[in-house]
Amino acid sequence: MxxxxxxxxxxxxxxxxxxxxxxxxxxxxxxxxxxxxxxxxxxxxxxxxxxxxxxxxxxxxxxxxxxxxxxxxxxxxxxxxxxxxxxxxxxxxxxxxxxxxxxxxxxxxxxxxxxxxxxxxxNQRFVASHQKAKELIESGAIGKIYSFRTAFGHGGPEGWSADGKDSWFFQKDKAFIGAMGDLGVHKADLIRYLLQDEFVEVGAFVETSAKEGTDVDDNAALILKSKKGTIGTLAASWAYTAKEDNSTIIYGEKAMLRLEDDPAYSLVAQYANGEVVKYELGAIQSNDEGGQTTTHxxxxxxxxxxxxxxxLINGEEGKKSLAIILGALESVQTKRIYSLEKL
Known part of the structure; x- marks a missing residue:
């Protein structure tokens, strides 16, 4: 058909x-x-x-x-x-x-x-290293997950958007939010997917410090706590001018997983017993590569x-990932840890 x-x-x-x-x-x-x-x-x-x-x-x-x-x-x-x-x-x-x-x-x-x-x-759910990491976590090979840190940042949408510096990304009435909406929501979705856990609390700092003439965020740092008690950080930025960062680190009872953190290996598993397993699983999609990679x-x-x-990411799933970003905005406005369970 x-x-x-x-x-x-x-x-x-x-x-x-x-x-x-x-x-x-x-x-x-x-x-x-x-x-x-x-x-x-x-x-x-x-x-x-x-x-x-x-x-x-x-x-x-x-x-x-x-x-x-x-x-x-x-x-x-x-x-x-x-x-x-x-x-x-x-x-x-x-x-x-x-x-x-x-x-x-x-x-x-x-x-x-x-x-x-x-x-x-x-698209982060479809990346080979992310899918392999989810398999390892589900198998119990990593043990209990204690913490994580995940980041997504690059030099900003002016190098990617069709309209460059005049892009809607920098106009709050059209974009609503900046780096958090462009990049952070991807990582919110990814970490939910990897941990198969939902987040119940968020604390955030959000700034506009790298881009002039805009009132949307270009740097955001979130602290998250899940239902299972896992805590971690999420960073989204348009101020990583030297190189894109799309990495995630999972800290577990039996091992640490480094995703898209090593230039040669898309997933590195470092076990508590000293064993290190390096996986070559292909490149993550990047703005720099255009059509050379596929998002799936x-x-x-x-x-x-x-x-x-x-x-895999239906409306309900999209809403849950959006809720983390909305909660981060509430945290910034109230200067308090925000409960996501009310969303």
Whole structure:
């Protein structure tokens, strides 16, 4: 079965991830693309032999579409996803899924009401080193998990976004949050996935210190506590100017796991008995590599539609990861540890 796909938003995430990965999937026909910048839409349409639109509502009304990717500024994720779901279309939405818990609930409700898939584009779960680490943790080889630290940072979206320094990423009314929404929510989702545990408390410090002329965060540090009592830190930054950091360290009773921390080995297991196991599992996707690596997000989304299965990161999962970021904002505003159990 060939699925007709549309991509709404033709910026960098669509250009380097969604469109080429849809094109590589033999079960997909890219039928339409949409961007308010007409030239951008036309260029993508020409490259993928699709029809160009500047109004997504017109696209949904005119085209026979099975599914869409929503690759838009954060404040548009919920309304556009809901419109697509109400039009009877499956939705893959970029992260963060929404700007509030209420928006997330409306997206989930729309998917359920219309019997359509809603998947959130958290790609960290599909990284080989992360999946292997989850296997080791589940097998008991690491023992009880005591702590963790996870970080995601680079020099900022101006080097990645289609609009550079003028990008919506730096405009609070469109982005809602900065590095936490761009990068931190990925790591919130990852650590939940690895530990198979939910977080109950968060304390945070959030600053705008590296980027001038913006009021969104560019440096964030979170302290998290899980239901099982595991504590750890999460950092998100647009100020890692020399090199991207996408590493995670898990500290366990029997071993320490170093993920994406060693330049040669994507996973290093250091056991308490002195044994060290190094895994070569392939490179993590990076902004620098464009289409040389795959996120596996697109293929998983298409498979979930074809097989009528629940996507690994459905709306509920996306909401739980978003809740950590929302809780961090509350912690900053109140200058208190924030309880996530009320979300």
């Amino acid at each position: 060939i699925l007709n796909i549309a991509v709404i938003g033709c910026g960098s995430i669509a250009k380097y991830r969604h469109l080429p990965e849809y094109a590589q999937n033999k079960h997909v026909n890219i039928a339409a693309v949409c961007d308010i910048v007409g030239e951008r839409a036309e260029k993508a349409a020409l490259q993928y032999d699709a029809k160009a639109y500047t109004d997504y509502k017109e696209l949904l009304k005119s085209e026979k579409i099975d599914a869409v990717s929503v690759c838009l500024p954060n404040y548009l994720h919920a309304p556009v996803s809901i419109d697509a779901l109400n039009a009877g279309v499956h939705v893959l939405c970029e992260k963060p899924m929404a700007t509030s818990e209420e928006e997330a609930d409306k997206m989930i409700e729309a998917a359920e009401r219309n019997g359509k898939k809603l998947m959130i584009g958290h 997000v697109i293929d998983h989304f298409i498979e979930s539609i074809q097989n009528d299965t629940t996507p």
